[in-house]
Amino acid sequence: MSLFNVYPRFDITLTRAKGVYVFDSNNQQYLDLYGGHGVISIGHSHPAYINQVTAQLEKIGYYSNSVNMPIQEVLANKLAAQSGYHNHQLFLCNSGAEANENAIKLASFHTGNKKVIAFHGSFHGRTAAALNVTDNPKLSAPVNLDNFPVEFIDLNNVEQLADAVNSNDVCAVIVEGIQGVGGLNAPTEDYLKLLAQLCKQNSVVLIVDEIQSGYGRSGKFFAHQYAGIEADIITMAKGMGNGFPVGGLLIHPDIKPEHGMLATTFGGNHLACAAGIAVLDTLADEELLKHVIQVSKWLINELQPITKIKAIKGKGLMLGVEFDFPVKELRTALLNDCYILTGASANPNLLRILPPLPIKIDEIAPFSIALKEILA
Numbered sequence: 170m171s172l173f174n175v176y177p178r179f180d181i182t183l184t185r186a187k188g189v190y191v192f193d194s195n196n197q198q199y200l201d202l203y204g205g206h207g208v209i210s211i212g213h214s215h216p217a218y219i220n221q222v223t224a225q226l227e228k229i230g231y232y233s234n235s236v237n238m239p240i241q242e243v244l245a246n247k248l249a250a251q252s253g254y255h256n257h258q259l260f261l262c263n264s265g266a267e268a269n270e271n272a273i274k275l276a277s278f279h280t281g282n283k284k285v286i287a288f289h290g291s292f293h294g295r296t297a298a299a300l301n302v303t304d305n306p307k308l309s310a311p312v313n314l315d316n317f318p319v320e321f322i323d324l325n326n327v328e329q330l331a332d333a334v335n336s337n338d339v340c341a342v343i344v345e346g347i348q349g350v351g352g353l354n355a356p357t358e359d360y361l362k363l364l365a366q367l368c369k370q371n372s373v374v375l376i377v378d379e380i381q382s383g384y385g386r387s388g389k390f391f392a393h394q395y396a397g398i399e400a401d402i403i404t405m406a407k408g409m410g411n412g413f414p415v416g417g418l419l420i421h422p423d424i425k426p427e428h429g430m431l432a433t434t435f436g437g438n439h440l441a442c443a444a445g446i447a448v449l450d451t452l453a454d455e456e457l458l459k460h461v462i463q464v465s466k467w468l469i470n471e472l473q474p475i476t477k478i479k480a481i482k483g484k485g486l487m488l489g490v491e492f493d494f495p496v497k498e499l500r501t502a503l504l505n506d507c508y509i510l511t512g513a514s515a516n517p518n519l520l521r522i523l524p525p526l527p528i529k530i531d532e533i534a535p536f537s538i539a540l541k542e543i544l545a
C-alpha cells in the first residue's frame with residue numbers, strides 16, 4: 170500500500186533520539202533545533218518520561234471517559250500550579266486543531282453568537298472551525314467555504330480591533346501567543362492588554378492559542394503571561410505530551426459544562442495523562458522556564474552581531490531568525506553539511522528555531538558557529 174503523499178520530507182530516516190539529538194539509520198547524529206514542529210519540550214527519550222509512560226502502560230494504558238479518571242485530576246492540579254490558572258477547568262483532547270475546534274464551539278455555546286475575530290498570518294489547524302480561523306485560503310476545500318463568519322484583522326492594529334470586537338454577533342477573538350507557522354509575529358503586551366479589556370467589556374470570549382508558544386517555550390508558562398493578562402480559554406498541545414498526542418483547553422469558570430457538550434474517545438486517556446504529568450514534573454524539577462530565558466539570551470547575543478541577520482523574532486526558545494533572502498538553501502546546508510535540523514514558516518526568509526527546552530549553551534553553540542561559516 171502506498172502512503173498518501175502529502176508531506177514534503179527531508180530524505181533522512183530517524184531511528185533513535187536522546188536529549189537534543191536525533192540519529193539516523195546510519196547512526197549520524199543531528200542537532201534537533203526543530204523538535205518535530207515544536208513538540209519536543211523536555212527532550213527526546215527523557216528518562217522521567219520513559220519511566221512514567223512505561224509504568225503507566227504496565228498498569229492501564231487506556232480507558233475512555235466513561236469511568237473515573239483520577240489521573241486527569243493529577244494532571245489538572247499540576248497544570249494549575251505551574252500555569253497559575255487555578256480556577257480554570259481542564260478539558261483534554263488529542264491535538265491542536267481539536268483543542269481550537271472545541272474552544273470555538275465553547276465560545277459559541279457560551280455567548281450564543283457565531284462570528285470569530287482572527288488575525289492575518291494565523292494558523293490554528295486544519296479541522297473545520299480551526300481552519301476557518303486560519304489565514305490561508307489554500308488549505309480550504311469547497312466544503313470548508315460556507316462556514317461561520319470570520320473577520321481577519323491586522324495584529325497590533327488598535328483601530329481594527331476596536332471596530333471588530335464592537336460589532337454584533339461576535340463570540341470570540343482567537344490569537345496565538347506568538348504566531349508560529351505565520352513567522353513569529355506576536356501581539357505586543359499593550360495590545361494584548363487592550364484585547365483582554367475589549368473582550369471583557371463586550372462579553373466576547375478571548376481564546377489564546379498557546380499550542381506552540383505554551384508549556385514554557387517562551388520562558389513563561391504561556392506566552393500571553395508576559396502581558397499579565399488572563400485569557401478565557403487557552404488551547405494547548407505540542408509540548409504538552411513531548412511527542413505523545415495530547416491536547417487540551419483551560420476554560421474560564423464562567424463557562425459551564427454540560428454532559429455531552431464536548432467529548433472525545435481518546436482524549437485524556439491514562440497514557441496521555443502519564444506523558445503530560447512527566448512533562449510538567451520535568452519542567453518544574455529542571456526549572457526549565459528559567460533555563461529557557463538564559464539560553465535564549467545567550468543565543469540572541471551570539472546571533473545579533475551577524476550582519477546578514479535582519480531580525481530575531483519571538484521569545485525564549487521559540488525564535489525566528491530573519492534574513493533578507495530566502496532561507497531554503499541555508500536550511501539545506503545546515504542539515505546536509507552541519508547536521509542541524511531547523512524549521513521553516515510562511516515567511517520564506519525566516520529560519521524557525523524550536524529546540525528541546527533543556528538544550529544547553531554548549532549544545533546550541535554549534536548552530537551559531539555553523540551559521541557564521543555558511544554565511545561567510
Ligand SMILES: Cc1ncc(COP(=O)(O)O)c(C=O)c1O
Pocket residue numbers: 206264265266267269292293294295345349350378379380381382406407
Ligand atoms: C499555533 C498552532 N495552533 C494549532 C496548530 C494545530 O495543531 P495540530 O497539528 O496538532 O492539529 C498548530 C500546529 O502547527 C499551531 O502551531
